Amino acid sequence: MTNITSEQVQIVDSCVKSILDQLHEEGKTFSNFTTEDFFHQTYREFSNLGEQVQKRVSCEFLGYGPLENLLADPMVTEIFLAGADCIHYEKSGKVLRYLHDQFRSPTTYSLFCQKIFSEIGVEPTLERPVICANWGVHRIHIVAPPVTENFQFSIRLHRMSSISLTELANIGSVAADQRHLLERALGNRDNILIFGSTGSGKTTLVRAFLQSLPENERIVIAEDTPELQTPNPVSISMMTRHSFETGEQISLSQLVRESLRMRPDRIVLGEVRGPEAKDLVLALSSGHTGSFGTIHARTAREALARLEVFVQMGAPQWDKATVRRLIFDSVNLVVGLERSKDGKRRVCSINRLSSLEEFGITLDSEAI
Known part of the structure; x- marks a missing residue:
C-alpha cells in the first residue's frame, strides 16, 4: 500500500471538493476530468509529493x-x-x-x-x-x-479465459473416467443439465464443454451475464436486457425462442432460473439435441425439482405429469459440481434420467 499521510489526503480531499463545487456551478461532471486536468488543478498540493504517491492519489480520484x-x-x-x-x-x-x-x-x-x-x-x-x-x-x-x-x-x-476438459482433469476438477464420460455424452449429443451451488464451477464446466465441440457447429448462447465465449465465428451469444437500461426488456424466455429461428446446432443457456425453463424444455424435447445449461441446486433430484418449478412458472396451466414428461424427454444427463471446504471445485456426480414413473423421474448413476 502506497504510504499516503492523512494530511496529504485531507489536502487533496479539500481541493477536490472545491473542484466538484466549481464543476457543479458550471453544470459539468467530474467524470469529464482527465489525469492532466486533475493535476493541473491540484499542482500546488501535489508539487511536493513523490511520483508513486501522485499515481496512487490519481487512481483514488479518477479510477x-x-x-x-x-x-x-x-x-x-x-x-x-x-x-x-x-x-x-x-x-x-x-x-x-x-x-x-x-x-x-x-x-x-x-x-x-x-x-x-x-x-x-x-x-x-x-x-x-x-x-x-x-x-x-x-x-x-x-x-x-x-x-x-x-x-x-x-x-x-x-x-473470459477458456479451459478444456483435459485441463480440468489435470487440476483434479474432473476425474479421468468422468472426462471420458462427458466427452462421450457431448459426442452423442446428450442434453445436459449442470447443477451446483454458487461458485462450484458450473460456468467453468460449460466453458470446457464449449471448447470440446466441433468447430463447424453453430452454437447459440443465451445468458443474463456475459460469462461465456462463442467457440467459433459461426456461433452467436445473446444477452438479456433490463427495462431500465435502454427501452424494452428482453428476457431469457425471449432469447430462447429467438434462438430457434437461428438454426442452432446446440442451444446453451447460461443459467435456468425462471419461466424460460418452459421454452427451453419445449425446444429440447422437439429435437434440439446436444444442448446444455446450468441451474442452482445441491443434488440431482433437487435440480430436477427446481427445473419442474421453473417450467410451471412459465406454464402454470400445465399439470405435474405433463411437466415431468417434457423434462424427461428433454434432459438426458444431470451433472453435479461441488466446492469443498478448502475451496476446490470438482464434479461430484453424473446421473442419467432412466425412467418416468408415477412418483417422478428415476436416476441412474452413469456407468463409465
Whole structure:
C-alpha cells in the first residue's frame, strides 16, 4: 500500500471538493476530468509529493482506487464492498478481507459510487434501492439505503479465459473416467443439465464443454451475464436486457425462442432460473439435441425439482405429469459440481434420467 499521510489526503480531499463545487456551478461532471486536468488543478498540493504517491492519489480520484489491484488479479472472482474501508474478495474459493489498501477519503468513495452508477447507466433510488446490472463483462449487484445502512456492492468478475476438459482433469476438477464420460455424452449429443451451488464451477464446466465441440457447429448462447465465449465465428451469444437500461426488456424466455429461428446446432443457456425453463424444455424435447445449461441446486433430484418449478412458472396451466414428461424427454444427463471446504471445485456426480414413473423421474448413476 502506497504510504499516503492523512494530511496529504485531507489536502487533496479539500481541493477536490472545491473542484466538484466549481464543476457543479458550471453544470459539468467530474467524470469529464482527465489525469492532466486533475493535476493541473491540484499542482500546488501535489508539487511536493513523490511520483508513486501522485499515481496512487490519481487512481483514488479518477479510477477505482484500492480495487484496481483486485480487478487486475485473474485469480480474484468476486469483490464485496461495504464501505470505504470494508473490502472483501474471493480468491481460490475463499473469502478474504482486503487489508492492503482502502479508499482514503469519503469524497473519493462517493466518487467511486457515482462512477459505477454512470458506467452501468442506472442509479439506486428510494423507489428502486436494489440493482443488478452488467458492468462491462462483469456482473454487479448493488443494495442501497434504506434497505442497508450504506451502499453494498457485490461484483462478480467474469474472467473470459477458456479451459478444456483435459485441463480440468489435470487440476483434479474432473476425474479421468468422468472426462471420458462427458466427452462421450457431448459426442452423442446428450442434453445436459449442470447443477451446483454458487461458485462450484458450473460456468467453468460449460466453458470446457464449449471448447470440446466441433468447430463447424453453430452454437447459440443465451445468458443474463456475459460469462461465456462463442467457440467459433459461426456461433452467436445473446444477452438479456433490463427495462431500465435502454427501452424494452428482453428476457431469457425471449432469447430462447429467438434462438430457434437461428438454426442452432446446440442451444446453451447460461443459467435456468425462471419461466424460460418452459421454452427451453419445449425446444429440447422437439429435437434440439446436444444442448446444455446450468441451474442452482445441491443434488440431482433437487435440480430436477427446481427445473419442474421453473417450467410451471412459465406454464402454470400445465399439470405435474405433463411437466415431468417434457423434462424427461428433454434432459438426458444431470451433472453435479461441488466446492469443498478448502475451496476446490470438482464434479461430484453424473446421473442419467432412466425412467418416468408415477412418483417422478428415476436416476441412474452413469456407468463409465
